Amino acid sequence: MTSLMNSVDQRTNIVGQNRLELLMFRLHGSQPYGINVFKVREVIRCPELSELPGANPNVRGIAHLRGVPVTVIDLSQATGGKPVSDLTNAFILVTEYNRNTQGFLVGGVDRIVNVNWEQILPPPHGAGRSHYLTAVTEVDNKLIQIIDVEKVFSEISPVDETVSESVKEKAKDADFKDLTVLVADDSAVARNQVKRALSTIGINVETVNDGRLALNWLEAKAQELGGDISAKVPLIISDIEMPEMDGYTLTAEVKANEHLRHVHIILHSSLSGVFNEAMVKKVGADQFIAKFHPDELVSAVQQWMNS
Structure with missing residues (x-):
């Protein structure tokens, strides 16, 4: 073995x-x-x-x-x-x-x-x-x-999904009502964890089950808006392991599309280690976060939504 x-x-x-x-x-x-x-x-x-x-x-x-x-x-x-x-x-x-x-x-x-x-x-x-x-x-x-x-x-072994009051406090003056974050993950548990965490600071979340569906959703949004979607969809949170298209490939496809390339991407995965940090740079993602720490994720989302 x-x-x-x-x-x-x-x-x-x-x-x-x-x-x-x-x-x-x-x-x-x-x-x-x-x-x-x-x-x-x-x-x-x-x-x-x-x-x-x-x-x-x-x-x-x-x-x-x-x-x-x-x-x-x-x-x-x-x-x-x-x-x-x-x-x-x-x-x-x-x-x-x-x-x-x-x-x-x-x-x-x-x-x-x-x-x-x-x-x-x-x-x-x-x-x-x-x-x-x-x-x-x-x-x-x-x-x-x-x-x-x-x-x-x-x-x-359930994880603590609570977003701390100190993290919520930092977002109290932010207005995210006209913005959407796209979450791509094949695990229903993971999708719901992310959605619940982001909803505590008033962020609208759309969810899809895999990278292919995520790319289709983004391309449809670009067609609807007639160009760059980053003003309306500033951030994607994507798992790495997903059916049909993984998170690395999704990231590369997004960064190669002129209407999508300005959208920030967080790769959010249960896979951990230095290897993923290297892959983030290779495919052009903005950040890698190991699942699942609600404060770390929400803080990162606030950073990229405001940048």
Whole structure:
């Protein structure tokens, strides 16, 4: 399994080309699932787990990885399935989401596949655990289901979505009623978090589910306004991982369009690390913010709305 992940750090050249690599895994049976390789720090055989009294029922325990305790979530049970039962043959995907490190217990791990974001599609109605799916794709004539891990994590460890009074105070004299911020994110949880945070300071928010829909919305707005839209839509907040068009590609498309290029762009992602800071500069975004800290996001929005 170490060899499977050894080359992850050498794969960054596909990012920014609307491509990604999925680590394929199983929960029960033969149904394949996928997770973006860049969210996975390592894959390990499930070690002995320590109990965590009072924890959420979907938390199977604590794994001690080189002396560091990591909470292990049963991904099957957390998405409405039966618990992973055979821990001796199970694996843990050690991931970074929303500034936290956690492990997801899965039944088995398969391989890494390289796909285009255009092949990643919104889930069809009635597909598997649709309540927890964020996207699907097809590999070797099999439907790969991509779970909304942000939703799973938010149910087990809810984040504080409160915007502080001090941040609200800074916006009390601002008049945003004629301005709109476009939010693009395939996770309903993330879209609602951003919308609630921005509504506390009176900002109008439009939301879309992916980068392709975001670009279509922006181009339609440019046609409606007859040119540069930045006076009315000064800011886009975009996830990075999205079906059909990722946030990096969306940013590059916006900056290449004469009617859109003056709109500021914040890339807002559960993917973290120095890598994203470098990609922000490469594609021309204005800022990268790791999910989800309401004060940091709202403060940044105020800055770009006023610039």
